[in-house]
Amino acid sequence: MDAGDLATWVGSSFAAVAAGATLWTLKSQRDQITEQRAFMAEQSAMLALEREELRAVAEDRKWAQARQLRMYFHKAGSQTDGEGNVTEDDHWIVTILNASDAPVHAVAVRFGTAYTASEVYELAPAAVHNWGASLGDRLVAPVHLLGPARAVRFLSQRWSPATVHNNRPFVTFTDDCGIYWTLDSYGKLEEAGFEPGE
Known part of the structure; x- marks a missing residue:
């Protein structure tokens, strides 16, 4: 194997490793973004439920005296x-x-x-x-x-x-x-x- 082929082979190997690392990083970031979006959607749904419960409690409180x-x-x-x-x-x-x-x-x-x-x-x-x-x-x-x-x-x-x-x-x-x-x-x-x- 001559030096030119070895350098090409090493360079190609590093390029492949770098490309794999880049793809792994992108996939990892995409997975994190998906998890964050799911977490934010869950938090948003919980906040909406809490707001609805608070609104219902306030509405009951508003009607409580009038009903008496x-x-x-x-x-x-x-x-x-x-x-x-x-x-x-x-x-x-x-x-x-x-x-x-x-x-x-x-x-x-x-x-x-x-x-x-x-x-x-x-x-x-x-x-x-x-x-x-x-x-x-x-x-x-x-x-x-x-x-x-x-x-x-x-x-x-x-x-x-x-x-x-x-x-x-x-x-x-x-x-x-x-x-x-x-x-x-x-x-x-x-x-x-x-x-x-x-």
Whole structure:
């Protein structure tokens, strides 16, 4: 073997080793990039799940106090038959109980879309289901502040039985975080977002 062939052979060997090392380095880097991308995708998915969980907890917390407001109501009447039985209902009696551990604000009861309560009174929480209970002090609607475990009673105007029937009550209030809510007589609670007139 002459020196020229040996130098070519050694040079070719080193070139082959260098090319192999380069290919191995490129493959290693490609594998690392693939692993990093997979890791980043996994981390991104975990962060998205954590964000979703935090959003769900915040949403539950937002609704928690509003769900604690209770509305009890019934129709009452003044016209009776000869035996003392009520024959026609002429007004609504609505009791609002704040069963949460924080106050609610601007509590008001409406009847249908056009009528507001004509009278509002403080009520002992123990008398919530006692429709003939003694009423406390008279208040002004909307009730500015209804503390925890406190109740108020709203009375509608006196109407014909048809008007009473067609104007079911619903309550509006602002929770302790400033969110405005409505609760209708069917138990549907909705976030209204802002108080009327703002």
